[in-house]
Amino acid sequence: MKNASLAVDIGASSGRLTMGSIVDGELVLEEIHRFENGLIKKKEHLCWDIDHLFNEVKVGLKKCAENGLAPTSIGIDTWAVDFVLLDENDQLLTDAVAYRDPRTDGMMEEVEQIIPKEMLYAQTGIQFQKFNTIYQLHYLKKHKPDLLEKATSFLMIPDYLHYLLTGVKTNEYTNATSTQLVHAKSKKWDRQLIEQLDLNYDMFLPIQMPKTKIGKLKKSLVEEVGLDMEVILPATHDTGSAVIATPEKGETIYISSGTWSLMGVESFHPVTNNIAMNYNFTNEGGIDGRFRFLKNIMGLWMIQEVKRMYDDIYSFSEFVKMAEETEAFDSIVNVDDARFLKPDNMVEEIRGYCRETNQVIPQSPGEVAKCVFDSLVEIYKQTVEQLEEVCGKTFNKINVIGGGTQNAMLNQLIASGTKKNVHAGPVEATSIGNIVAQFIALGELKDIDEARTIIKDSFDITLYKGSE
Template sequence: MAQQAQEARTDCYAAVDIGASSGRVVVGYVEDGLIRLQEVHRFDNRQVRRHGHDCWDVDLLHTELLRGLACCKEAGFAPKTVGIDTWGVDFVLLDADDNLVGDAVAYRDARTNGMYEVADAIMAPEELYRRVGLQRQPFNTIYQLLALQREHPEQLEAADTFLMIPDYLNFLLTGQKAVEYTNASTTGLLNAETGAWDETVMAAFAIPRRLFPNVTHAGASLGSVLPEVAEVIGYEPRVVLPATHDTGSAYLAVPACEPPAVFLSSGTWSLLGVENRSPICSEGAFRANFTNEGGYHFRYRFLKNIMGLWMIQSIRRELNGIAYVVDEKAIRKGRLHQYMRVEGLGHEVGFADLIKAADEAEAAGVIASIVNVNDDRFLAPDSMIEEICAACEEAGQPAPETLGELMLCVYESLARCYRDAIEGLTALAGHGYASINIVGGGCRDDHLNRRTAQVCGLPVYAGPVEGTALGNLAVQMLADGAFPHLKAVRAAIAESFEVTKVEP
């Protein structure tokens, strides 16, 4: 073991990047002024049905986290620091003995149905937005807590600590409890101006302030991992807080080609917006339903949450007969059989198959039907294919009859939603934008990049793919002094990774 430890590279950092569909552990280091990456572990994220709700399997996430950090050592690395980022809004409650109280219910669960009405009777939505600046979405943490109050008030009574998902994973690594700012900003409980918990909102909604640790910021160190963790993974890194909300990390990695630029973090969700130095909580921003999410060093991500690649991911799972929630009832087949008869789809369907189908339909002159991708009906339908077909028919449009028509509908609908969001940004900012900069897994989708450029009338700069992991690593590198400031690390990212320009 001593010899292995001596051989392991220690001038490196590990980013644990967990999205709603999958997670990975990526090691990063600086070499000749460039940032180098190596993925050492990838795993599926899943939901399980427990006590009538769709929940995250946090035990599985913890197991895969430890496995991924151990894989660093197996690959010849012993990172000096580790950072974890995940999606936002979801949380766990711990009791006084640090045991879980209840389940980690997932944001796509239906428990928040009807919570808008409950919340609006307590505080006008305009007033709530003025204070917290958060886009109105049914899964925001504040609505989840309202649902929990009604279904399981005993859980809130028994709870001693509120932690968001990355905060909980950090606690399991270090024993330290800290709620990081960028993820906390997705709760609807953080004051947009001060960056602290809004005690007026908490009191109005009867949410116990005692549960919430004071907010900690990206770059802070939680100390070394626990001895039992070090024994499992084979080394003893410190845990540093990145922007723990994955979009906060992704925005750090945007090279910002051809400014003024719109940023688009493209994954399960499409987060389209800009980076500001102060929040915009105006009536116009409220009416346009833009959000002010916290960014690194008190920057603000002023953006629109758009359904994103979730619809495409769901179609792929459905064609392959895979349910998103383990133990969920079997997927309704409906019209699924007709898509399975497409030539070349006798094998497991990949994203390349879906892109090819859309390309062929476009080349054949198919006119796409359009749906509102942000409609809540697409959050967690039993069958995404059926839901898209039904939405088209209800709007008086033809339902897709082939896989190509189905994919063209999704792609065209997403591109138009991007265009509408950019028009909203332009109206609120009072100026136009020169480019769209896309990072994340979605930047590899050539069809979507091309249609986005054409529909929005702006050049698209696609890349880097590993945007979220890069942003996570960037904060660790800054905390360690590998770069003097954010501008320098962003310049290194731009120099280190390929960006593809797509003309409109």
């Protein structure tokens, strides 16, 4: 082994630092530190505690030093769309407001009055979601224009965390595409769209691609944590990193299954026609200039919230077991209905939807859980059909990656519902994808194809049969 790399993967509910190295031709992972994340209320908004997140990154680095570990490089990935603004002195002008905050209510409709929907999709290829960065920025332009006037740097969450590590400001490509402000073909900020919205084009930085080495840790940070290493951009959009870890080199549908379900295919060209727009597919940036042609689906967020509404007295595995024992219950909800984005009570919201659509109302925890799982499968089936229509081909398998690979019931339901074999694994796809991007930059791996071969050989992949 020549190098070890450290992946910092931060999701909506937790974060982790994982070190990866290649030993005897296999990728070996070692978890260094795990910590909690969640929304906090600051003033009138739901926010991420960005100071807490960076402090936890430093805790993980100190643990490495204490354990005699000296990774060569580090890279950070997080969720998409959220950002901070810095002033001319590189001081924070904004909190890290979260995409689940209701400030964007009505903003998408207002932007459509400025930029026709068809034009916006043709140029960016990005799915219309009310929390996209473009609508968050439009809110600021409308309600806090003085703040925007002071902004000289726009940094997405992983961009800002990389800045705190190095003092170097960057906008990384895969996360930048989620703003709905990057031109799909040029892969650069779309000046026309930005100026149509009367935003300051100069606050957006030149876009950097995954595998870019951006610098070393700041000297003060080296002294604080006891380590020095190179900072390399992974695909900083966590789904971008996860899809790198899809263990298939051939054509396959993937589901990055976690808080969100990101379901789609890898493409070398954006698909921005009206059919793709009407089905609300997105063309998010991937590594090596690829595109993740996919659909964002609500995902396991719903069962996470159901668990919370039952005061966390049941584990996720217990919810699965109870759902399996509730075979006769078959009510379905539309998981992508905006009412499920951030309800006060997820269980009551599910019951309300069933009541309003004249379906049997789930009562027991098992019935609620089965309703969530069956509803996810229903939209996965629909998405498969739409993908095959838009792409003009039939896909034979589905790769499930991420935390949802551990839900055997859901994976078998996907296989049975879509009549396609489901290959589930690896679990830690995002950290793996983050690490292998760094390895390619360091010359430890040749390219994505070699990385995927090693990933397939290194981690258990479970087969769920949907067709013979």
